Amino acid sequence: MLASGKYLDRTRKHGTITLVGNVQGVPAPDFTLQALDGSSVKLSDFRGKAVLLNFWATWCPPCKVEMPWFEDLQKQYGKDGLVVLGVAMDDSEPATIAKFANELGVNYQVLLGTDKVSDDYGDVQYLPTTFYIGRDGAIVDKMTGLLDRKDIEQAVKKTLNTGDRSSSVPQNQAKAEVRAVAVKEVAAKDATR
DSSP states (O other): OOOOEEOOOTTSOOOOOOOOSOOTTSBOOOOEEEETTSOEEEGGGGTTSEEEEEEEOTTOHHHHHHHHHHHHHHHHHGGGTEEEEEEEOSOOOHHHHHHHHHHHTOOSEEEEOOHHHHHHTTOOOEESEEEEEOTTSBEEEEEESOOOHHHHHHHHHHHHTSSOSTTOOHHHHHHHHHHHHHHHHHHHHHHHO
16 A cells, blocks of 8 residues: 655755665765754764654645554654654644644654755655664665555564664653653644634
8 A cells, every 4th residue: 555645846956866776774864953842853863763754744644644653653662762753844834733743642753854854865755755764873764655554563673673772862762752742832832822
């Protein structure tokens, strides 16, 4: 069951496109993106954790199907070192994205995507697109479109067992959880206005 939405306007100017072809074992490009609470988040801050990096948009129906699965996987495997990061790739205002994430009960960190991060990850053209990044910062797998939950969970388990466990960074998970709560508070305040 592969469903995805193409979102990029093909007339935009691209930067250098990386991650072309088989990306397994390739170091995941580092980035700094703005979180919904306004803080800056670097992928490299999560070295030592297994990262599920999901590119999505508020208007993407398959993305809405996956997001509750990611919430469950964050709850189930967070204690084992899983960090779920959602990269919103639409042009909605941060408050709109925060409200959407809050309504879905998202318990993981949502970041605001850019053309540069799309280019760095191989010109993400279809949503959802998910990268599984090992504890050592190398890409374990890439999946495009809506797949079975069991396929996603298998990829998470594989990612958790890949890379160096010794450099775990538990404070970053705590920061992500605090930010997720802050996003829900921002969305709640916006809803009362």
